[in-house]
Amino acid sequence: MGSVKRAGRSRHTMSASVCGLDVHKDSTYATILNSEGKIINQMRMNNEKVLSYLSHYKVSKVAMDASTPVASLYRQLISEGFDVVVSHPKKTRYIAEARIKSDRVDSKVIAELEVGCVAACICA
Secondary structure, three states: OOEEEOOOOOOOEEEOEEEEEEEOOOEEEEEEEOOOOOEEEEEEEEHHHHHHHHOOOOEEEEEEEOOOOHHHHHHHHHHOOOOEEEEOOOOOHHHHOOOOOOHHHHHHHHHHHHHHHHHHHHHO
16 A cells, blocks of 8 residues: 655655545445555445455545435534545546546545545644
């Protein structure tokens, strides 16, 4: 797993993996990236298994597009202590403008957007 050096602070390194979720009515496609944007794992699962899946990885942030099926999963992840970001799909232009649309690509792009945000926050 990658680490990010914290600028202007001690030499302590911090693990920063991010999970992007493409949530549907019955299933979710997850992509976990390390701090350098490299894929750690990608997998489709039933929505009920997302929490147990995430518990196997040191995820610093979970990101997903807003949609009707997201609400219950969001509440579950928040109650378990995950840092969750929900983005409006129309505002996530990177996904909307993608030529290749699939759950795998969408979940990876959501995670990539958050890796950039996490790295900016850690390094700032």
